[in-house]
Amino acid sequence: MILSRTTEYALSVLAFMATRNQKMYAAELLHQELKIPRQYLRRLLTDLSKKGFIISTRGRSGGFVFARDMSTINIAQIIDALEGADAMNTCLLGFTACIAGHPCAMHDLWAESRSKVIETLTKTTLGDLSEKYRKDIVTGCL
């Protein structure tokens, strides 16, 4: 399962904004480009602005802009903001705590894989995605 649909939406939106070289994005545009349900997306965008990733401006010609430089926003931060700080630090076998001092039978192997994933997500910023897009490395839907 990995991520909730809402989190995927958030990543999708922010990655889209990062790769297109446009200052402001209206919800309606994002809705049309990314096919995320209109009203649900509106709520998500408000949420993302409350969480400090983007800034909203109301009124005609309003929309959403990044709140800080894209290179300071990494993927792990976005996931954490939407799924809760340590949604990734859970025990694979579903025990309440996943701590090295009290490991389940999967702990060592799992903790290692997991930390690699987190490392990758942490070192990748929206700025990196932007660069990739400009270098035409990406041919997909985004």
Add this chain to the structure above:
Amino acid sequence: MILSRTTEYALSVLAFMATRNQKMYAAELLHQELKIPRQYLRRLLTDLSKKGFIISTRGRSGGFVFARDMSTINIAQIIDALEGADAMNTCLLGFTACIAGHPCAMHDLWAESRSKVIETLTKTTLGDLSEKYRKDIVTGCL
């Protein structure tokens, strides 16, 4: 989020059965040991037996036994059976397909991390967990 609660329950149950050296396990025992809601667990156990991981026997002194040798059941198989075959092969940005020929901006990095996780989960069997437990490497709840 990573796994649904139900999948965690399944892993927890099967890992428990693998580590204790007992032939048959009644639902009631598993419920008490693992604190999984009684009726929900019952349904899950029936499901796991339909999926070929365990075999159920009804009646007095009935319960659940492994359907095949523990060393032939790996963690990835269990996850796949509960979450759907390629729940792990999704695009991190939520696009419908995640295929190398049509990559999104996250694809390369993500695909690499992901395949390492899958490799770990695939090469770890319930037999491995059992051994670990017997070597007292595990001190946790399991």
Add this chain to the structure above:
DNA sequence: ATAAATTGCTACCTTTTTGTAGTAATTAAT
């Protein structure tokens, strides 16, 4: 001023996931 284009908010609806209750079927012990 007025209208148009936008976000903010609230209330509701639908679907999926998780959890509960009760009854039927099966087996073993007595």
Add this chain to the structure above:
DNA sequence: ATTAATTACTACAAAAAGGTAGCAATTTAT
């Protein structure tokens, strides 16, 4: 045979996630 211990099944309830609708507030263009 009867009872006790177990799984199987069905239907429902509660909670969480995802989605919809409509109106209020704000800003810009005219």
